[in-house]
Amino acid sequence: MTTDATTNTPAPAEPGGHGCACGGGCGGEALETAPARGDLGLVAVEATRPQPPTGHPAGPAAAPGDLDARTLSPAIRRDTLVAAVLNLTPGEQLVIASDHDPARLHGVLTEQLDGPPDWTYLQAGPELWRVQVGPGAN
Numbered sequence: 001m002t003t004d005a006t007t008n009t010p011a012p013a014e015p016g017g018h019g020c021a022c023g024g025g026c027g028g029e030a031l032e033t034a035p036a037r038g039d040l041g042l043v044a045v046e047a048t049r050p051q052p053p054t055g056h057p058a059g060p061a062a063a064p065g066d067l068d069a070r071t072l073s074p075a076i077r078r079d080t081l082v083a084a085v086l087n088l089t090p091g092e093q094l095v096i097a098s099d100h101d102p103a104r105l106h107g108v109l110t111e112q113l114d115g116p117p118d119w120t121y122l123q124a125g126p127e128l129w130r131v132q133v134g135p136g137a138n
Contacts, residue, residue, distance in 0.1 A: 060128050062097035069098040078108065085109055085117060085133050093118060093134035101129050109133070 062068040072080055081096060082105070088094065096102060101124070109117040118134035 062128070063095065063130065066095045066097040066130060069096055069102070078105065081105055082108055082112055085135060086112060088135050090135060090137065093132050095122065096131050096133055098129045098131075099127065101125065102131055 062070075067081065067084055069077055069081060081102075084094060084096075096105070106117065106119055109119075113136055115136055117136045118132070120132040121129070122132055123130040
């Protein structure tokens with residue numbers, strides 16, 4: 001039962017109803033005729049998680065552990081790759097996967113490191129380039 005907020009008295013029932021005050025004109029009957037919880041006619045759907053891509057749509061998958069430049073936004077790609085190499089300690093290396101020859105990255109790293117980085121092509125195209133990179137002996 002609802003109450004009138006101004007007088008704190010029971011609110012009048014809807015015409016011909018029981019006064020549920022739902023505003024839908026049900027007359028309170030909806031409370032009495034609502035389907036049981038399991039009888040709502042809903043269809044069970046199995047939820048599945050999206051699976052990570054198995055490779056870049058334009059080419060083969062990078063090896064596990066590679067820093068795949070193809071997955072990085074172009075707006076942050078170069079800075080992310082440079083930072084990853086600059087954060088390596090001498091002797092550490094990482095593998096960068098790309099859909100093109102990352103030779104320009106070599107030039108940027110040479111400037112940032114004040115000398116050439118360790119740079120070994122593991123795979124050279126045509127669809128995937130993989131380069132093992134380290135900070136060098138600078």
